[in-house]
Amino acid sequence: MTTQSFPRRTFLWVTVFAIAMGFLETAVVIYMRLLLYPKGFAFPLAPIPSSLILVEILREAATIIMLLGIGVLAGKNAISRFAWFIYSFAIWDIFYYVFLKLLIHWPESLMTWDILFLIPTTWVGPVITPIITSLTMILLAILILLFDGKKKNAKLNIREWSLLIIGSLVLIISFTWDYSIFMLEHYNFKDIWTVPSEEMLKISMLYIPRMFNWFLFWLSEIIILSGIWLYWKRNR
DSSP states (O other), rough: OOGGGGGHHHHHHHHHEEEEEEEHHHHHHHHHHHHTTOOOSSOOOOOOOHHHHHHHHHHHHHHHHHHHHHHHHOOHHHHHHHHHHHHHHHHHHHHHHHHHHHHHHSSSSSOOOOEESSSOOEEEETHHHHHHHHHHHHHHHHHHHHHHHHSOOOOOOOHHHHHHHHHHHHHHHHHHHHHHHHHHSSOOTGGGGOOHHHHHHHHHHTOOOOOOOOOHHHHHHHHHHHHHHHHHHHHO
């Protein structure tokens, strides 16, 4: 494997782009916190107009589309496009927290709770958890790009994809577990789809994180890392 096989120029510019996106995300969140949390961000959440929640969900969706776009433009085949997407996503996420810490001295620690995502429901967890996830994504992305540069198309096989997908689903459950349990304490699962959005929004504003499901989180990491290890072992 030679250094020429690794797309260093593309790696540099995708990294710069993802860091810039991280700063942009930080700026948006700082503006929102100044408006909604002038005394500092804390749970329970401040009342948010439903129209603003819709805008925030669409903004998150637009962010994912932008990162997907970078993957499509930077990659030369399906597996490299996937690698560039998860790499840019991970760099964006890590530097989002780096810039928050530099600009407003938040989070107080790596164990500080944060809202991570709103699609399809609210994701919450200690700040260290998305950082660990992002580092795992960077590891997988770099391995794919290294092997793809050597073999021209180092695809993941079915077993490796299965482990990555299963691990990712378990990861999502770990992030949504506490909030989902809270909402199910107020609504039956079969009735939750018929509850007026305004009523559900009022209840969600009462949510305070209680317990992060570390078992599911570490289980997901083990499953995902197993898939990465199999991929490395097969291609090394």
